[in-house]
Amino acid sequence: MHVDPDPDAAVSRIAAAIGEPARARMLYCLMDGRARTSTELAIVAGVSPSTASVHLHRLKTERLVKVLVQGKHRYYSLEGPDVAGALEGLSVLAGSPRGRFVPSTPSRLRAARTCYDHMAGTLGVSLHDRFEALGWLSDTYDLTPKGTKGFAALGIDLEATRALRRRFACACLDWSERRPHVGGALGAALLKVALKRKWVTQDLEGRALAITSLGRRELQARFGLRV
Amino acid sequence: MHVDPDPDAAVSRIAAAIGEPARARMLYCLMDGRARTSTELAIVAGVSPSTASVHLHRLKTERLVKVLVQGKHRYYSLEGPDVAGALEGLSVLAGSPRGRFVPSTPSRLRAARTCYDHMAGTLGVSLHDRFEALGWLSDTYDLTPKGTKGFAALGIDLEATRALRRRFACACLDWSERRPHVGGALGAALLKVALKRKWVTQDLEGRALAITSLGRRELQARFGLRV
DNA sequence: TGCATACTTTGATGGTAAACGAAGTGTTCC
DNA sequence: GGAACACTTCGTTTACCATCAAAGTATGCA
Incomplete structure (x- = not known):
């Protein structure tokens, strides 16, 4: 044996x-x-x-x-499901439990949702395009002086974000939009700020984001986004 | 941040x-x-x-x-129990869940044993199912009024149990039964009462529990369990 | 008081593996 | 056919970490 x-x-x-x-x-x-x-x-x-x-x-x-x-x-x-189960068990220990996602995609997911740990969907894509148009990000996804000022004004700790052992910012391709949004450490920090300022709220179970009326106003005022 | x-x-x-x-x-x-x-x-x-x-x-x-x-x-x-849960989840992935790799595992281990600090095995699972059927536990593992009376009647100090800095009750998945049993502070208190009343006795070295004839009678009379 | 036991901290060393670019394999599209 | 793309394999560098002995701290016992 x-x-x-x-x-x-x-x-x-x-x-x-x-x-x-x-x-x-x-x-x-x-x-x-x-x-x-x-x-x-x-x-x-x-x-x-x-x-x-x-x-x-x-x-x-x-x-x-x-x-x-x-x-x-x-x-x-x-x-398989056992893998998800084991990962879930570890998440519990980490103190940030992630529910197991049921593979059925509500339609509102298309508008605003998270992709891993940053914003995706049309909201994510729009923001990405806006940052480019404003000249905050270079085409190699480095911060421009303008971007440094802009993101700092949003309340993002750029120094701490840079310190992470992870790509600072990158284009993350959206599976439905097939257009890039901002990923990497900067994308994650951005989502965190949006949540903190209550521009968006997060579905506890899934990846859907709901844009609040405050968020709608702010996004309009700051970036001219009509969402 | x-x-x-x-x-x-x-x-x-x-x-x-x-x-x-x-x-x-x-x-x-x-x-x-x-x-x-x-x-x-x-x-x-x-x-x-x-x-x-x-x-x-x-x-x-x-x-x-x-x-x-x-x-x-x-x-x-x-x-805590969460750690045991995470380790258990990883064992499942490893394909040789612990306890099964010893071919000479006493069969009574399958019937009644401890999982961390509470009762598992078929005994633990049967009790869990019985508590649900009797309406002692809600599906969020809160005590119902019926359950409060029932567990108190067993001699469990619910107030002290609740005071513990640990999840009160939770579903703990069994590696062999693949079905939940009662874990958490309540599960631990339950085992303690069962030991105190000599319904079960504990192997000093291992995780095996032996159901006494008194325990057999009591479990039959109180919960209709045939163990 | 002094010695033994239980355990931790420190410092040095070696091995493992994560990272990347460059080169290689295989696929699709014109 | 050949160019573009997706992905893998290879080779090299670098950084981290597991390990132990030795020294240090703390407790118990005589």
């Missing part, structure tokens, strides 16, 4: 696979049950495509994700 | 803490709810005392274990 000489080794290998920031970001991005391509996950994780590929290979080896090859795309998704 | 800038960072730090073989061995050794000294855990983990000390410090920092100082001994134990 073959008995694993060290049953804890399997557990620790799995936990170690989760216990790397970039891989954790990928996994929690997949918690909604949706499949994503390698490049999308690279952006979410804030690493280069080659690095992401190595990470995904490891996650596949540990049976945490599965892959579906379709043409030149590779769609990665969580291996 | 006081909010964690990257919520996954907390998760990945915790997973990384578990994802080291020596630390994983320590944690799973503590899964029975028993507290152990630093030296005992060093032996279990197969590392030197100094290394074990570093590991335990990290586990404490991540709030996975707590320590009780008694004289020159330091007793380490799991921080």
Whole structure:
């Protein structure tokens, strides 16, 4: 009879696979049950495509994700409900429980929703376009002097945001809009400010964002957005 | 901003803490709810005392274990049921849930055993189902008026139980039954009463519970359980 | 008081792995 | 066919962390 000489080794290998920031970001991005391509996950994780590929290979080896090859795309998704369950158990310990997302997408999700930890949907795309038009972001997604002033005025601690070991800002492609919105640490900080100032409120269970009337006014006044 | 800038960072730090073989061995050794000294855990983990000390410090920092100082001994134990729950979730992924890998697991372990600090196995699951059927617990695991009367009649000090800084009651998923039993402070109090009234007796070394003939009679009379 | 025990902290060392760019494989589209 | 794209593999660098012995702290016992 073959008995694993060290049953804890399997557990620790799995936990170690989760216990790397970039891989954790990928996994929690997949918690909604949706499949994503390698490049999308690279952006979410804030690493280069080659690095992401190595990470995904490891996650596949540990049976945490599965892959579906379709043409030149590779769609990665969580291996099964048990994986989501384990991730959920860890979230409880982290003190920020994330409910398991039911893979049915309400239509209001199209207007404003979160993509991982930043704003997406038409709201996210509009903001992204506005930042470009205002000259806050260069085309390499660096802050311009104007942008530095603008984001600081919104109450974003740029120094702390930069200090994170994660890509500062990047274009994150939206799965429905297929147009970029602002991801990375800056995108996350932006969502946090919007929540704090009650421009948007977050559905407890899902990814939907509701724009408040205050938010509507502010977005109109500050960015000329009609949302 | 006081909010964690990257919520996954907390998760990945915790997973990384578990994802080291020596630390994983320590944690799973503590899964029975028993507290152990630093030296005992060093032996279990197969590392030197100094290394074990570093590991335990990290586990404490991540709030996975707590320590009780008694004289020159330091007793380490799991921080709470949530930790056991997260570890259990990872075990499921590892494919060889703990307890099943020992082929000589006494069959009575399946019937009645402890899970951390409360009753599990078919006994725990049966009780859980009975409480639900009797309308003692709401589906959010709050006590109903009926339940308040019922548990008090069993000799459980509900006020003291509620005062504990720990989830009052929760569904704890069993690794073998794959069905919930009552965990949390209420589950712990329940086990304590069962032990005190000698409905069950506890194996000193392991997690097995033996149901006494008195317990058999009482469980039949009070809950209609045939165990 | 003095010695033994239990455990932690410190410092040095070695091994592991995460990161990236460049090059390679395979696919689609014109 | 060939150019563009998606993704992987390889090779190198760098940073972190697990490990132990030795020294330090604290408690118990005689």
